[in-house]
Amino acid sequence: MAFRASTSSSSSTTILFAQKPNWVSSDIHNPIINLTFLKSTRPFRLNHSLFVRALKMDGSAIRASVEAKVSAISDDEALRVKEWEVGMFQEEVAASQGIRIRRRPPTVQPQHYMGPLEFRSQDEGDTPRNILEEIVWTKDIEVSQMKERKPLVELKNELEKAPPVRDFVGALKSSYEQTGLPGLIAEVKKASPSRGILREDFDPVEIAKSYEKGGAACLSVLTDEKYFQGSFENLELIRNSGVKCPLLCKEFVIDAWQIYNARVKGADGILLIAAVLPDLDIKYMINICKLVGLTALVEVHDEREMDRVLGIDGVELIGINNRNLETFEVDIGNTRNLLQGERGEMIRQKGIIVVGESGLFSPADISYVQDAGVRAVLVGESIVKQKDPAKGISGLFGKDISL
Numbered sequence: 143m144a145f146r147a148s149t150s151s152s153s154s155t156t157i158l159f160a161q162k163p164n165w166v167s168s169d170i171h172n173p174i175i176n177l178t179f180l181k182s183t184r185p186f187r188l189n190h191s192l193f194v195r196a197l198k199m200d201g202s203a204i205r206a207s208v209e210a211k212v213s214a215i216s217d218d219e220a221l222r223v224k225e226w227e228v229g230m231f232q233e234e235v236a237a238s239q240g241i242r243i244r245r246r247p248p249t250v251q252p253q254h255y256m257g258p259l260e261f262r263s264q265d266e267g268d269t270p271r272n273i274l275e276e277i278v279w280t281k282d283i284e285v286s287q288m289k290e291r292k293p294l295v296e297l298k299n300e301l302e303k304a305p306p307v308r309d310f311v312g313a314l315k316s317s318y319e320q321t322g323l324p325g326l327i328a329e330v331k332k333a334s335p336s337r338g339i340l341r342e343d344f345d346p347v348e349i350a351k352s353y354e355k356g357g358a359a360c361l362s363v364l365t366d367e368k369y370f371q372g373s374f375e376n377l378e379l380i381r382n383s384g385v386k387c388p389l390l391c392k393e394f395v396i397d398a399w400q401i402y403n404a405r406v407k408g409a410d411g412i413l414l415i416a417a418v419l420p421d422l423d424i425k426y427m428i429n430i431c432k433l434v435g436l437t438a439l440v441e442v443h444d445e446r447e448m449d450r451v452l453g454i455d456g457v458e459l460i461g462i463n464n465r466n467l468e469t470f471e472v473d474i475g476n477t478r479n480l481l482q483g484e485r486g487e488m489i490r491q492k493g494i495i496v497v498g499e500s501g502l503f504s505p506a507d508i509s510y511v512q513d514a515g516v517r518a519v520l521v522g523e524s525i526v527k528q529k530d531p532a533k534g535i536s537g538l539f540g541k542d543i544s545l
């Protein structure tokens with residue numbers, strides 16, 4: 143329904159909406175809306191009783207206008223509104239690149255509030271659409287809390303005490319050259335949203351040592367606590383245990399702060415997920431990675447993400463995830479599909495190393511993705527579940543790959 147403004151607004155006056163209002167704050171005691179007038183958009187606080195009346199009018203009949211009482215908001219509130227608008231802009235940019243994952247919940251009416259059906263059904267509410275979105279929303283809260291505890295300036299000061307960086311890409315290349323098989327990034331993974339607990343007797347250092355003994359070129363260490371039961375403590379323990387393999391910090395990165403943190407904790411590489419990050423974020427984060435010496439493993443799952451990432455300069459490692467992180471469906475044919483034709487050609491021309499990720503269980507799986515063009519694989523479940531993970535690696539490759 144379109145509305146026309148017929149009066150201007152000032153403090154506590156009755157106005158007619160020019161367009162459907164945009165909800166900025168869903169706080170029932172403090173509802174703030176952006177009202178678009180004929181020429182401009184301005185935030186106002188809505189008088190609650192009239193708000194309900196206006197909504198009923200809106201929902202119950204097709205009318206040319208609705209009425210509400212509004213009052214001007216404070217400078218502080220205006221600043222929050224600005225921040226909200228910038229957030230909305232970022233979401234729009236992400237959506238234009240086909241990114242379905244929203245960075246944080248949209249601002250909506252609280253569940254207990256008897257608001258207008260129309261507005262409720264347009265906003266899907268604060269329910270994430272899938273597990274990846276839920277993880278990202280949780281991460282957004284976690285990261286802002288971590289940043290409050292340790293601001294970036296403080297974190298940067300700790301960089302000089304970080305252990306020296308190891309050559310992640312070099313380790314994968316030399317493993318491929320020596321074995322003729324994809325270099326293995328073996329994942330230290332206790333649990334996952336799709337499979338639950340993978341290993342009850344989980345000793346991260348013991349598993350890491352066994353992987354290294356079994357011929358892994360690099361290790362991937364999950365640091366997410368809530369969904370994977372991983373931790374930065376595990377990363378640090380492994381780093382300080384004498385294990386020499388370069389370490390990938392397997393995280394859901396949404397903020398550059400996490401990249402600095404990973405390096406400070408001893409990581410040599412970090413995962414950047416194209417389904418979560420718009421192009422500009424990926425470019426910016428790759429630059430930060432270079433600055434601190436980390437290798438970025440940029441992960442894609444479909445053609446669109448692959449094309450976006452191939453358009454970004456400076457990418458040296460692309461992971462093709464065979465698992466759809468929104469539905470958990472696993473199909474190793476995905477690796478082959480994304481490496482066919484022009485895409486595969488471009489990857490070869492650019493000298494990018496492709497990592498086949500997820501759902502690899504047998505020598506046949508390894509041959510399949512190798513034939514498709516991968517030079518490295520990232521494997522968790524099939525090897526972490528084995529009593530002796532080193533033997534799990536020989537089983538996966540069909541031979542002993544330790545040198």
Ligand SMILES: O=C(O)c1ccccc1NCC(=O)[C@H](O)[C@H](O)COP(=O)(O)O
Nearest residue numbers: 334335336337467499500501521522523
């Ligand atoms: O593994 C999951 O269930 C999962 C769910 C949501 C987001 C990410 C998820 N996994 C991350 C990975 O991609 C895998 O840990 C990694 O590729 C190893 O996969 P696998 O060998 O199948 O354990």
